[in-house]
Amino acid sequence: MxxxxxxxxxxxxxxxxxxxxxxxxxxxxxxxxxxxxxxxxxxxxxxxxxxxxxxxxxxxxxxxxxxxxxxxxxxxxxxxxxxxxxxxxxxxxxxxxxSNIETKGKFVIATVKGDIHDIGKNIVAILLKGAGYEVDDLGVDVPTEKIVEVVRESKPQFLGLSALLTTTMLVMKEVVEALKKSGIRDKVKVLIGGAAVSDEYAREIGADAYCTDGFHAINVLDAFQKSGVQ
Amino acid sequence: MLIIGECINASNRTVAEAIARRDREFIEGITKTQVEAGADFIDVNVGAGQGTQGQAIEGMEWLVKTVQAVTDKPLTIDSDVPGIIEAALRSYRGETVMINSVTAEPERLESIGPLAARHKALLVALAMGSEGIPDTVERRLETCETILTRLTSMGMSAEQIYFDPLVLPISVDSRQGLVTLKTIERIKARYPAAKTVMGLSNISFGLPSRKLVNRAFLLMAAYAGLDAAILDPRDDKAMSLVRISDMLIGKDALCKGYIKAYRQGKIVD
The missing domain is CATH 1.10.1240.10 (Methionine synthase domain)
Structure with a gap:
């Protein structure tokens, strides 16, 4: 039955x-x-x-x-x-x-400052919720300072940044730099996604991973879990 | 319908590489095929993310000169960076030019608006503001009102403005096709002198048989009052439908354009 x-x-x-x-x-x-x-x-x-x-x-x-x-x-x-x-x-x-069952972890997601595209970000958020993550969606055009503040205050294990444009993808680098400057870069795994970005760009700016879509993100997160992200 | 050829766009990797290595032959070729296929305007986009703005400006200046060397068709300068648009206009020869694009966001309206006014350019205006793309017809119209009011106060006329109602993927929200079509209708009813323009490919994102979906949407948009389309004119089936829609909605007296295109072998089943 x-x-x-x-x-x-x-x-x-x-x-x-x-x-x-x-x-x-x-x-x-x-x-x-x-x-x-x-x-x-x-x-x-x-x-x-x-x-x-x-x-x-x-x-x-x-x-x-x-x-x-x-x-x-x-x-x-x-x-x-x-x-x-x-x-x-x-x-x-x-x-x-x-119950005492924990979620798989907290995932903060945002479309970076200057970019208002949210379709891809929303799909990723829906899929991650479905996969058992606690998702905090900060919306679009989110200032870098705001992202840093949320990472500091609510201590998510994962941060997802989205940008569609070749102009706004540059802001992702700013976010990574700002996390470093605040001394919390090593507290959170940074995942990036969007039409303009790539694996290469993720490496260049010091993000932890590039994800092609929501399902890819789930696989990447599972891999992080297995390798023991705290 | 006015056709804006979309193929010279750095978001396409092959094109970006051709621009980066200053491949004159490649750009000339892609310009000529678009003109032969029936493009009225040639869109030029150099992107902005790779390299410095100085490099983007140099790329744009080179692109404008290279394209204009092989065609007299006007260009659509596709950028939201005032510095890049200005550079393109400096290198530009000819009376008619289109800028793509402005939005109701104050910083863009106040920087790109005066540029367009000074150069008497046609200007694509996206029906969106600082909060992104509104998901209702009413709110898209409000952004058009903001844009029109501000641009006319800068000395532009409604005839110069090409409103883009914006297209969101139907795969993500099944109401979005109608939102776009009704926005076109309402813009044309409210500002009869203003024009409308849109890109076709977004509607079919995430679906199979995308080209067929795009073409069907093109016909509906033509009926709703679309004046110009940004598309790949090398798609001969889409171009056939452009000519057929002009005929079917009374824009082609005595069906002359259609029959002429047919005799030239340009109507493809």
Whole structure:
């Protein structure tokens, strides 16, 4: 029974079906419970939170990420799955807070000063939430001082910087420099993303990683976790 | 519809490298193919992130001279850095020129506006302000009002302004196609003398069969009142649809433009 619920949960994440009313990719699922209903029945059947998240939600998103990488899935497919996972996390949130299960870590994300593009940043934020990170989205056109202040005050393990333009990508370097100057550069892993930046640019400015998209970011973060980031 | 050829843009790596090594032959070639394909304006963009602003300025001066050596078509100076735009205008010969672009952000409006006014340039104005791209029609129109009021006070006329309603990916928010189309309609209704322009490719970001989506959107935008499109004129199917849409919305008396294009083999099924 438990295995069936978790397998169905994972499959419905892959299909991007948030509720019983949603269409999936596979028409045979129509009219059957979606991620929200399955999450609730998983709880009703006393399936542990860790199992629901790891083997249902995260495992499903893993598959979505693979399908996106091979271009079998497109952005709307990915967003449907991420929204479904987001809805499930809303149900689980009060229980998670009451339990001792920790999130994977705190991730602060911002589009840098002078740049107001937020589509990519928003997608990354949604995916990271779905992957179990506590995400603090500072928005767009965020002044460097503000980013430094948030890193100092709320002590996230990870900082994600986004910039679309060849002009504003230069601000990422400023942020890294400002973190150094404040003596907190080694307290946080800096990830950068956006159309104009590259692996090479990440190395040049002293960021810890360049990520091509949200799924790549999840893999990079998992790699950091394995190598033991505090 | 006025066609602005978008191919000379440093966000394309091949083009950026050609500009960096001052590859005259490459730039001449890409200019000529765009003109032959029917471009009315040639957009030139040197980027700004790589190297210093001085290098970008030198790149822009070289680009303007190189492009103008092989065509009399006017250019669209594509930059939001006043220094780069000024350098381009200094190197420029000819009456008609377009600057791409200004927004309602005060620092850009106050620096690029006077430049455009002084050079009697056509000016692309993006319907956005300091808070980014508004997601509603009403708020995009408010930014247009801000821009028009300020530019006319600088001595520009509405005819010189090409409002870009802005296009966000439909893959991320399914209402965005209509937001753009309705913004075009409302701009044309409110400021009949002003023009509208937009780039096509953003609408299809994140979707399969992007070119087909772009072309369909082009037709809808033409009906909504789009005056100019920034696109790759080497896409002969898109160019065929440009001519067909002109004909279908009464901009092509006796269908002459369409038939002429057909006889030249430029209407592609």
């Amino acid at each position: 438990s295995e069936d619920i978790i397998a169905a949960l994972k499959e419905n994440v892959i299909q991007g079906r948030k509720t019983i009313a949603d269409e999936g990719i596979d028409e045979a699922l129509s009219g059957k419970p979606g991620v929200v209903e399955l999450t609730q029945s998983a709880l009703d059947n006393n399936i542990p939170l860790e199992t629901i998240i790891a083997q249902g939600l995260t495992a499903g998103m893993q598959v979505v990420g693979e399908k996106f990488a091979t271009k079998e899935y497109f952005i709307p497919d990915m967003l449907a799955s991420a929204e479904a996972v987001g809805a499930a996390m809303e149900i689980l949130k009060p229980l998670l807070e009451a």
